[in-house]
Amino acid sequence: MSADVAEQVARAGQEIIAAPASRLADELNSQLNKLLGWPFRAASGTAYDGNGQTTALFGTLIFTRVQGTEIAEGQPLSVTADMLACAIDVSHTLDLEGLRRAYERIAHAKTLRKSPAAQDIVHTTITFGVIFAAESAVPLEHFADELDRLNQRTPTALARYGGRSITRRDQLRSPISR
Helix, strand or coil: HHHHHHHHHHHHHHHHHCCCCHHHHHHHHHHHHCCEEEEEEEEEEEEEEECCCCCCCCCCEECCCCCCCCCCCCCEEEHHHHHHHEEEEEEEEHHHHHHHHHHHHHHHHHHHCCCCCCCCCCCCCCCCCEEEEEEEECCCCHHHHHHHHHHHHHEEEEEEEEEEEHHHHHHHHHCCCC
16 A cells, blocks of 8 residues: 555544544545545445345445436435445444444345346445444454354355355354365
């Protein structure tokens, strides 16, 4: 990472955590939009798929834009699952119950059905999930323990390896490089 980019990211981080709680997601989106390149954009909103599933409102969604499409600033968007790259659950102060709720919202966003990837274009069928908070109500070790518990309760296939699915739980128990 170049020094310029590192400085931009550091300044963005300072601006985000300095924002009042009521504007945290707006500031995160503003700073991300300064750093994201075409065709990506960050905004508050919901996501939906062709099966009629819709997410709860997320403070930040990172999605791909369509050339020539206008985006209304300050208004929550509704983004198709195919355009969704990342769902970010934003809270000012995170506690264990907030972590559980955020985890469930992100897990639901990851279940949205996407179209199969085309062979001739770069396209992902995966939605990345992030839980973002400016402050923590408990020590980080408590979050790690709870996240491990949640991951064990909700294993998600991440990849295929040697004919079997690798889940987060499998990754914790055995290395992929056998």
